[in-house]
Amino acid sequence: MPDDLTPRPEPGPAAGEIEPILTVPPEVGAPKPNPILVVDNLTRSFGGLRAVDVDHLEMERGVVTALIGPNGAGKTTLFNLLTGFDRADTGRWSFDGQPVTSPSPDQLARKGMIRTFQLTKSLAKLTVLDNVLLGAPGQVGERLPVAPFRSRWRHQEQANTERAEELLERFNLAHMRDELAGTLSGGQRKLLEVARALMAEPVLIMLDEPMAGVNPALAQSLMRHITLLAYEGLSVVFIEHAMDVVTGISDWVVVLAQGRVIAEGPPWKVIHDDEVIDAYLGRRRAGAGS
Amino acid sequence: MDFDIIFGNAARAAFGPEAVILALAAVGLNVHFGFTGLLNFGQVGFLLLGAYGTSVSVATFGWSLWVGVVVGLVLSVALAVALGFPTLRLHAVMFAIVTIAAAEIIRILIGSTDAIGLTGGPLSVSFDAGAFYDLNPYPDGPHDRYGIGTFEFTGQQLWVITVGWVLVALVCLAVFLIVRSPWGRVLKSIREDEDAARSLGKNVFSYKMQALVIGGVIGGMGGVIDAIKTSGADPNGFRPQVTFFAYTALLLGGSATYLGPVLGAILFWFLREWIESFLRQLTAEAWLPDAAADFLDGTEGVISVAMVGLALVLLMLFRPQGIVGNRTEMQLDAR
Ligand SMILES: Nc1ncnc2c1ncn2[C@@H]1O[C@H](COP(=O)(O)OP(=O)(O)OP(=O)(O)O)[C@@H](O)[C@H]1O
Numbered sequence: 001m002p003d004d005l006t007p008r009p010e011p012g013p014a015a016g017e018i019e020p021i022l023t024v025p026p027e028v029g030a031p032k033p034n035p036i037l038v039v040d041n042l043t044r045s046f047g048g049l050r051a052v053d054v055d056h057l058e059m060e061r062g063v064v065t066a067l068i069g070p071n072g073a074g075k076t077t078l079f080n081l082l083t084g085f086d087r088a089d090t091g092r093w094s095f096d097g098q099p100v101t102s103p104s105p106d107q108l109a110r111k112g113m114i115r116t117f118q119l120t121k122s123l124a125k126l127t128v129l130d131n132v133l134l135g136a137p138g139q140v141g142e143r144l145p146v147a148p149f150r151s152r153w154r155h156q157e158q159a160n161t162e163r164a165e166e167l168l169e170r171f172n173l174a175h176m177r178d179e180l181a182g183t184l185s186g187g188q189r190k191l192l193e194v195a196r197a198l199m200a201e202p203v204l205i206m207l208d209e210p211m212a213g214v215n216p217a218l219a220q221s222l223m224r225h226i227t228l229l230a231y232e233g234l235s236v237v238f239i240e241h242a243m244d245v246v247t248g249i250s251d252w253v254v255v256l257a258q259g260r261v262i263a264e265g266p267p268w269k270v271i272h273d274d275e276v277i278d279a280y281l282g283r284r285r286a287g288a289g290s
Numbered sequence: 291m292d293f294d295i296i297f298g299n300a301a302r303a304a305f306g307p308e309a310v311i312l313a314l315a316a317v318g319l320n321v322h323f324g325f326t327g328l329l330n331f332g333q334v335g336f337l338l339l340g341a342y343g344t345s346v347s348v349a350t351f352g353w354s355l356w357v358g359v360v361v362g363l364v365l366s367v368a369l370a371v372a373l374g375f376p377t378l379r380l381h382a383v384m385f386a387i388v389t390i391a392a393a394e395i396i397r398i399l400i401g402s403t404d405a406i407g408l409t410g411g412p413l414s415v416s417f418d419a420g421a422f423y424d425l426n427p428y429p430d431g432p433h434d435r436y437g438i439g440t441f442e443f444t445g446q447q448l449w450v451i452t453v454g455w456v457l458v459a460l461v462c463l464a465v466f467l468i469v470r471s472p473w474g475r476v477l478k479s480i481r482e483d484e485d486a487a488r489s490l491g492k493n494v495f496s497y498k499m500q501a502l503v504i505g506g507v508i509g510g511m512g513g514v515i516d517a518i519k520t521s522g523a524d525p526n527g528f529r530p531q532v533t534f535f536a537y538t539a540l541l542l543g544g545s546a547t548y549l550g551p552v553l554g555a556i557l558f559w560f561l562r563e564w565i566e567s568f569l570r571q572l573t574a575e576a577w578l579p580d581a582a583a584d585f586l587d588g589t590e591g592v593i594s595v596a597m598v599g600l601a602l603v604l605l606m607l608f609r610p611q612g613i614v615g616n617r618t619e620m621q622l623d624a625r
C-alpha cells in the first residue's frame with residue numbers, strides 16, 4: 001500500500017528559528033512555503049446558492065490553520081468537497097503534493113487526510129475503545145482472510161489498544177473506555193471523534209468545530225495537544241466560530257464568507273480586518289456604508 | 291387433550307430440519323442486518339438458489355450430489371454479487387426493495403412453465419439424494435425410531451438433522467471468529483454510520499459486499515439442506531414469507547448476537563408447532579361449540595403463524611433486545 005510509504009512531514013522549525021508561515025504576506029490566495037493542500041477554482045452550488053467559490057487557497061504544512069466565517073459561509077461544504085464527501089462543480093486541488101483526481105473519502109483518508117464532522121458521528125453501539133481502535137490505520141485483522149486467526153492480529157491490536165488508551169486518557173475519556181459510545185454526552189462525543197481521528201495517524205487533520213459543546217478547560221487542553229502535534233509535523237485545519245479561541249491557538253486564519261475567502265493571515269492581523277468584522281456582523285461586503 | 295403429544299410435536303419441530311434451515315437463513319441474515327445493517331428482504335432468494343442449484347444439477351444435468359451442493363453455493367455467491375454491485379452504493383431502502391423484488395423474480399422465473407425443461411417449473415423438481423443417505427451411520431430399518439413419544443425421528447431424518455446442526459454450529463463458530471475481529475468492528479461501524487467508517491479510510495462498499503456474500507452463502511446452505519431433506523425443490527417453498535420468518539427468528543433470539551438467530555429459529559418452530567398441535571387437539575375436543583370447531587378446522591396452521599407474530603409483538607414490548615440481546619445497546623436507538 002502506498003500510504004505506508006508516505007514520508008512523515010518534516011518536523012517544525014527548531015527553537016529560535018522563525019516559522020516560515022510568518023514570512024507569508026496576509027493576502028487572499030497567498031502562496032505558502034510548504035503547502036499540504038493547494039486548491040484552485042473550487043466551486044459548489046446548491047440550486048442558485050454558491051456555497052463555495054474559492055479561486056486559490058493554500059494551507060501550510062505543519063501549522064494550525066483556523067477556518068472561520070459566519071454561519072452558512074460554506075466552511076463545512078468546503079471540508080466536504082476537499083475530503084470527497086461531496087462533489088465539486090468545478091475545481092482541482094492537490095493534497096500532500098499529489099493532485100486529487102477521483103476524490104473518494106476512504107482513499108483520501110488512507111492517504112492521511114482525516115476529517116471530523118460538525119454533527120458528531122460516534123458509533124453508538126460500539127464501545128468507546130472500539131470507536132478509537134477503528135481509527136487505527138493498516139490493521140491486518142481488517143482483512144477477511146486474516147480476521148478469523150486471532151494470533152495473526154493480536155499483537156497489532158494490543159499495540160493499537162495501548163495507543164488508544166493513551167488518547168482516551170488525554171481526552172478525559174479513559175473511565176468511559178468500555179461504555180457504549182451512545183451513552184456519552186455531546187461534548188464527550190466531540191472529544192471521542194477527535195481521539196479517533198488522531199488514532200488514524202493523519203498527515204492532515206480537518207476538524208469541524210471540534211470545541212463546540214466541550215467545556216472550556218478541556219477545549220483548551222484539547223487544542224494545546226493539537227498545537228503540540230502540529231509542532232511535531234501534523235497539519236491541522238479547524239473550523240471555529242469564536243474569534244477569541246482562534247487567536248490563541250492558530251498560526252494562520254482563513255476567513256470565509258458567502259463561499260469566498262475574504263481574508264487570510266496571522267490571527268492578530270485578521271481579526272482587525274474591517275472586511276472580516278463586517279462579515280461577522282452580517283453587513284454586506286460591497287455596501288459597507290458605515 | 292394430551293400435552294405430552296403437543297410438547298413432543300413442538301420439540302420435534304424445534305430440532306427438526308425445518309429449524310435447521312430457518313437457523314441458517316437467520317444466521318446469514320444476522321451477518322447482513324444484525325452486524326452490517328444491510329436491510330436484505332430477499333434472503334429467501336439465496337435459499338432458493340441453494341436448493342435449486344443442488345436439485346437441478348442432479349435431476350436435470352445428472353451431476354453428482356456433491357457437485358450440486360457446490361453449484362448451489364456458487365449460485366448464492368453469484369446472487370450476492372449481482373445484487374450488491376448495482377445497489378450497495380444506493381440508499382438502504384433501495385437495497386431493501388431490490389432484494390425483495392429480485393428474490394420474487396427468480397422464484398417466478400424458476401416456477402414458470404417455460405422453465406419446465408430446466409427446473410421443473412411449477413411442477414417442482416425431485417432427485418435422488420442417495421449419495422447423502424449412503425453415509426447415514428444410523429440403522430434405518432422400517433422399525434428403527436429415535437426419540438421418545440412424538441419427539442421421534444427415523445434414521446434418515448436423524449442423519450439430516452445431525453448434519454444440519456453440526457453445520458449450524460460450524461457456521462456460528464466461523465461467524466463468531468470473523469465478527470469479533472477488527473474486520474467485524476468495521477462491519478459494525480458501517481451499520482452505525484457509513485460516513486464515519488469512510489472518514490477513517492474503510493472501503494465501505496467492499497465490506498458490504500463481503501458481508502452480503504457471506505450471509506448469502508449461509509442462506510444458500512439452508513437451501514441445500516432443504517433440497518436434501520425433501521430430495522427436491524418446489525417454487526412454492528420460497529415465497530417472501532420465508533425471509534420474514536427468518537427476520538422473526540433473528541429478532542426473537544437477538545439481532546447482532548452470536549447465538550440469537552439459532553435460538554430464535556428453535557423457538558420459532560417450537561411455538562409454531564406447539565400452537566398448531568394444541569389447536570388441532572382443541573378442534574377434536576367434543577365440548578367445543580360446532581361453529582368454533584368448524585372455524586379452527588384446517589386453519590390451525592394459519593392461526594399458529596399469527597400467534598408467533600403475536601409472541602414477537604409481546605417480546606418487542608417486554609424484551610426488545612430478543613432472548614440473548616443486550617438491553618443497553620437496544621435502548622441507544624431511542625436516544
Ligand atoms: N446539502 C445541501 N443542500 C442544500 N444546501 C446546502 C447543503 N449543504 C449546505 N448547503 C447550504 O450551503 C451554505 C453553506 O453551508 P455550510 O454548512 O457549508 O456552512 P458553514 O459555514 O459550515 O456554517 P455553520 O457555521 O453554521 O456550520 C448554506 O447556505 C447551506 O444552506
Ligand SMILES: [Mg+2]
Pocket residue numbers: 075076077118
Ligand atoms: Mg458548518
